[in-house]
Every structure is written in structure tokens, then in C-alpha cells.
Amino acid sequence: xxxxxxxxxxxxxxxxxxxxxxxxxxxxxxxxxxxxxxxxxxxxxxxxxxxxxxxxxxxxxxxxxxxxxxxxxxxxxxxxxxxxxxxxxxxxxxxxxxxxxxxxxxxxxxxxxxxxxxxxxxxxxxxxxxxxxxxxxxxxxxxxxxx
Amino acid sequence: xxxxxxxxxxxxxxxxxxxxxxxxxxxxxxxxxxxxxxxxxxxxxxxxxxxxxxxxxxxxxxxxxxxxxxxxxxxxxxxxxxxxxxxxxxxxxxxxxxxxxxxxxxxxxxxxxxxxxxxxxxxxxxxxxxxxxxxxxxxx
Amino acid sequence: xxxxxxxxxxxxxxxxxxxxxxxxxxxxxxxxxxxxxxxxxxxxxxxxxxxxxxxxxxxxxxxxxxxxxxxxxxxxxxxxxxxxxxxxxxxxxxxxxxxxxxxxxxxxxxxxxxxxxxxxxxxxxxxxxxxxxxxxxxxxxxxxxxxxxxxxxxxxxxxxxxxxxxxxxxxxxxxxxxxxxxxxxxxxxxxxxxxxxxxxxxxxxxxxxxxxxxxxxxxxxxxxxxxxxxxxxxxxxxxxxxxxxxxxxxxxxxxxxxxxxxxxxxxxxxxxxxxxxxxxxxxxxxxxxxxxxxxxxxx
Numbered sequence: 001x002x003x004x005x006x007x008x009x010x011x012x013x014x015x016x017x018x019x020x021x022x023x024x025x026x027x028x029x030x031x032x033x034x035x036x037x038x039x040x041x042x043x044x045x046x047x048x049x050x051x052x053x054x055x056x057x058x059x060x061x062x063x064x065x066x067x068x069x070x071x072x073x074x075x076x077x078x079x080x081x082x083x084x085x086x087x088x089x090x091x092x093x094x095x096x097x098x099x100x101x102x103x104x105x106x107x108x109x110x111x112x113x114x115x116x117x118x119x120x121x122x123x124x125x126x127x128x129x130x131x132x133x134x135x136x137x138x139x140x141x142x143x144x145x146x147x
Numbered sequence: 148x149x150x151x152x153x154x155x156x157x158x159x160x161x162x163x164x165x166x167x168x169x170x171x172x173x174x175x176x177x178x179x180x181x182x183x184x185x186x187x188x189x190x191x192x193x194x195x196x197x198x199x200x201x202x203x204x205x206x207x208x209x210x211x212x213x214x215x216x217x218x219x220x221x222x223x224x225x226x227x228x229x230x231x232x233x234x235x236x237x238x239x240x241x242x243x244x245x246x247x248x249x250x251x252x253x254x255x256x257x258x259x260x261x262x263x264x265x266x267x268x269x270x271x272x273x274x275x276x277x278x279x280x281x282x283x284x285x286x287x
Numbered sequence: 288x289x290x291x292x293x294x295x296x297x298x299x300x301x302x303x304x305x306x307x308x309x310x311x312x313x314x315x316x317x318x319x320x321x322x323x324x325x326x327x328x329x330x331x332x333x334x335x336x337x338x339x340x341x342x343x344x345x346x347x348x349x350x351x352x353x354x355x356x357x358x359x360x361x362x363x364x365x366x367x368x369x370x371x372x373x374x375x376x377x378x379x380x381x382x383x384x385x386x387x388x389x390x391x392x393x394x395x396x397x398x399x400x401x402x403x404x405x406x407x408x409x410x411x412x413x414x415x416x417x418x419x420x421x422x423x424x425x426x427x428x429x430x431x432x433x434x435x436x437x438x439x440x441x442x443x444x445x446x447x448x449x450x451x452x453x454x455x456x457x458x459x460x461x462x463x464x465x466x467x468x469x470x471x472x473x474x475x476x477x478x479x480x481x482x483x484x485x486x487x488x489x490x491x492x493x494x495x496x497x498x499x500x501x502x503x504x505x506x507x508x509x510x511x512x513x514x515x516x517x518x519x520x521x522x523x524x525x526x527x528x529x530x531x532x533x534x535x536x537x538x539x540x541x542x543x544x545x546x547x548x549x550x551x552x553x554x555x556x557x558x559x560x561x562x563x564x565x566x567x568x569x570x571x572x573x574x575x576x577x578x579x580x581x582x583x584x585x586x
Contacts, residue, residue, distance in 0.1 A: 240523070244488065252526070260491070260495060264528060
């Protein structure tokens with residue numbers, strides 16, 4: 001999905017434990033600035049934490065690009081996580097609950113998807129994985145997910 | 148009390164001991180390594196002595212993701228093996244809602260509104276716990 | 288330039304319009320930025336308005352090049368549909384009617400037509416006529432896309448207002464020290480459930496409530512979605528250390544729940560709010576002694 005305008009881009013590396021904390025803090029700060037409600041803030045920060053950890057653990061590190069998007073007066077935050085890891089072989093499986101290829105509760109991708117308004121993933125074997133998520137601050141009715 | 152910060156980034160969270168109960172207060176954003184270290188520390192302290200309960204105070208925590216969720220579950224499972232109960236106290240509403248949306252209901256975990264409540268919960272169940280004050284079940 | 292146009296006057300007018308739009312994108316965007324529609328929506332920065340204008344011109348050009356000037360479903364519109372929807376939403380929120388929005392859209396056409404006429408002043412009359420027609424049709428289609436978006440935005444506005452209403456209409460009642468209740472009336476949808484959940488959990492913190500009661504006596508139907516929301520609320524309350532009871536399950540609803548095969552076993556339920564309160568009080572250590580007088584049928 002595309003959004004009309006984007007500004008205030010920031011790009012954070014995801015290469016260590018410390019970077020995960022920075023990612024969370026940055027997303028928290030941005031959502032607070034955009035006036036997100038506390039629950040929406042927490043959801044997006046948590047999703048960011050999951051996706052950043054995925055990039056770190058499974059993608060061997062990567063980066064998060066953070067862009068505040070706005071369209072016709074409604075503001076949102078778009079996060080793009082990318083890594084140059086091995087890619088995900090079976091996307092459907094990776095998105096299902098309980099699936100895990102490492103340690104954890106296997107809620108990473110599927111869980112993160114439930115925490116944001118828009119979610120898309122592009123993964124190519126041997127090239128890497130890019131996950132893009134967007135949340136809007138005015139709590140628009142969430143579109144039903146297409147099967 | 149065990150543990151002091153070993154480095155700025157990989158510190159120990161202090162584990163306080165009150166009678167037979169270990170009290171851990173988490174604050175702010177935790178590094179993954181700190182959380183893992185904490186799990187170890189609790190395990191070692193609980194094994195050391197006649198600990199009957201562990202209270203983890205989350206009231207200062209703004210986010211719990213699946214990694215932290217796993218740490219909490221693991222601590223609970225581990226202490227259960229050592230015959231101690233773990234109670235997570237003071238989780239914030241936004242954190243609870245997010246965890247549920249994430250799909251983590253942490254069924255094996257005992258919970259309480261705050262530390263006081265958690266200690267009461269443990270006191271009620273561990274009658275032999277030598278602790279002054281706090282009568283149980285005397286709510287209005 | 289005129290030579291080229293004469294030489295190429297065989298080209299499709301729609302394509303020609305597309306090429307013109309791309310060439311003049313900047314100028315058009317600049318002119319649109321001062322038009323009522325863009326001025327009223329992008330109030331903070333004119334640059335934003337110009338940006339938005341550029342995106343729309345680019346989309347129009349893509350549609351024109353694809354030769355589907357009269358097709359509101361043309362792929363080229365996809366990229367701007369959302370932006371238009373948000374613009375429409377902003378206008379609707381500011382109180383503009385559909386007719387006003389339509390007029391404002393129409394006002395975007397003359398600046399573009401003027402530019403086109405200027406540019407093609409040397410072209411044969413026939414070609415000029417075809418090109419202006421193509422442009423007019425294209426702008427008409429854009430207006431249609433916008434009006435569609437407006438209608439959808441209107442629906443969203445209603446949804447939002449309903450949400451605001453819900454926030455007011457979700458009272459939390461303190462029944463006893465440490466016991467809160469939220470009586471639900473009306474249909475529970477996703478948005479409302481979210482509000483209910485947040486309200487209830489905030490009350491748990493504020494009132495130090497160990498027990499929260501969700502009373503669904505006033506909820507007409509419980510489907511699997513509603514049941515799922517109830518279970519989420521119960522699960523979140525539990526994580527915070529509170530127990531959540533669902534009360535007011537009428538026989539018909541109990542039957543539906545069983546029929547749908549919904550598993551509410553993780554949820555503590557009681558038939559009525561009174562039963563839930565009695566249970567809650569017992570949990571608090573209170574003893575409820577039935578009044579001998581109350582065993583007599585009330586007159």
C-alpha cells in the first residue's frame with residue numbers, strides 16, 4: 001500500500017541488543033509526538049520490538065526506517081524493517097502463531113501483524129526480508145483482512 | 148540482595164529478599180541480556196535458600212514483547228520446579244492489552260494488581276511464611 | 288515544440304494529455320495548491336499541498352497514458368485513492384457537503400485546461416478539440432473517484448462519531464470496594480470492544496479493583512467475534528491481576544454460544560449481575576446472609 005506524503009525519516013541500525021532498545025525508544029518517541037493513544041503507542045512499539053528482533057536474530061541484523069506519514073490530515077507512522085538474511089522459506093507458516101525457528105514463543109511475525117493497522121512482507125530467499133508496517137493515530141476502522 | 152551492575156549495558160536487576168519471598172522490580176526498557184541474566188539470578192537465588200515465592204513488579208515497565216513474555220513464563224516454570232510461586236504484579240493496561248493482541252496470555256503465570264497484593268497472595272498460600280504485619284483476607 | 292505536435296497530431300489525444308500533464312506537473316501542482324480544495328486541507332504548509340497536487344497530477348498522467356480516461360477503476364487512480372479519501376474526510380470533517388466538495392473538484396479543471404490551450408495553441412483545431420475533451424473527461428473521472436472517496440469518508444466519519452459516543456457511553460460503576468462493573472448496552476463491534484476493554488482496565492487500576500464485571504444483559508447477540516473480544520478482555524484483566532466475570536448471559540445467548548461451538552470455558556460467567564456481585568463479595572471475604580424476610584414472595 002502506498003501513502004501520499006512522507007517526512008521526518010530516520011534510519012536506525014539493528015545489529016545488537018542495544019539497538020533493539022534504541023528502536024523501541026525511537027518508535028515510542030515518534031508515536032508520542034504524533035499524538036497516538038497510550039495503547040496504540042504500546043502496540044506499535046511492541047510490534048517494532050518483535051520485527052527488529054526478527055531482523056537481528058533471523059536476518060543477521062539489518063535496519064529500521066521510520067517515516068511519519070500523513071494523508072489528508074491524518075497522521076501515522078510507517079516502519080520498514082529490512083535485513084539481508086536468508087529470507088523466509090514459507091511465509092504462511094512464519095506468519096502463523098506458534099511458529100518459531102529460534103527461541104521465543106513464536107509470536108513474532110503473526111503477533112506483530114495483529115498489532116498494526118497495515119502489514120506487508122516481502123521475503124526472498126538468499127536476498128533478505130523486508131517488513132513494512134503502518135499505524136494511524138486516529139484509530140480508523142481496521143479494514144477486514146482479505147483472505 | 149544479590150548482584151550489582153557489571154557494565155552499563157548488561158547490568159543485573161537487583162533481586163531483593165523479604166523473608167521467603169524474592170522481590171524483583173523492573174523499570175523502564177530492559178536489554179535482552181539483562182532479562183536473561185535476571186532469569187539466571189532468580190534461579191540461583193531461589194535454589195540457594197528456602198524461597199517460597201517470587202514477586203516480579205512490572206508497574207514500571209512500558210512494554211513486554213514476546214521475548215520478555217518468554218522470560219516471565221520461564222521464570223514461573225523454573226521457580227515452580229524449585230517449589231516457589233511466581234507472581235507478576237502491576238502490569239499496566241496498555242501492556243496487558245498488547246500482550247493479549249500479540250497472542251500471549253501467559254496462562255501459567257500468577258498475577259496481582261500490585262506488589263502488596265502479590266505478597267498477600269503468596270502469604271495466603273504459604274501460611275508458614277514468617278512475616279509480620281499483613282493479615283490476610285481482611286478486605287472491606 | 289509546435290512542429291513536433293503537428294508532426295505527431297496522429298497520436299492518441301489521451302496519450303498527448305498524459306505527456307502534457309507530466310511536462311506541466313509542477314505548474315499544475317503550484318496552481319492547485321492555491322485552489323480551495325488544497326488550501327483548506329493542507330493548512331499548515333503550502334509545500335504539502337504542492338506535494339499532494341503533484342501526486343494527483345502524476346496519477347492523472349498515468350491514467351491518461353493508459354488510455355482509460357473515463358474509467359474510475361483505472362489502475363493509475365489506485366495510488367491517489369487513499370489520499371483523496373483522506374482529503375475528502377478532512378473536508379467532510381470541516382463541514383463541507385458533497386456538493387461543495389464536487390464544486391471544489393470542478394474548480395481544479397480550469398487551470399489545467401488553460402495550460403493545455405496555451406500549449407496547443409498552434410495545433411490543428413480538430414486535435415485541440417480532441418485533447419481538451421480527453422482532459423475534461425479525465426477531470427470528470429477524477430471528480431467521480433473523489434466523490435466515491437467522499438462517500439466512504441462520510442461513512443468513516445459516522446463510524447468515528449459513533450466511537451466518540453461510545454467513549455461517553457461506557458460507564459464504569461464501582462459496586463463495592465475493589466469491585467467495578469461495566470454494563471454493556473447495544474451491539475459490540477471491534478471498535479467498541481476496544482473502548483470497553485481500555486475503560487474497564489483503566490478502572491481496574493484506578494479503583495484497585497480485584498474483580499471486574501462485564502454485564503452483557505443489554506447486548507442483543509453474541510457471535511464468535513464478540514465472544515473473542517470478551518475473552519481478550521478477560522485475558523488482559525487477568526494479566527493485570529484482576530478477575531473478570533461476564534454476567535447477564537440470557538438463555539437465548541447461552542444457546543447461541545453453544546450452537547456456535549464457542550469455548551467460553553476460560554471465562555468466569557454468571558447468569559445475572561446480582562449473581563456476579565454475590566460471587567465477587569464472597570471472593571472479597573464478605574458473607575452474604577439471606578434476609579429471612581426476602582424468602583417471602585414480594586407483594
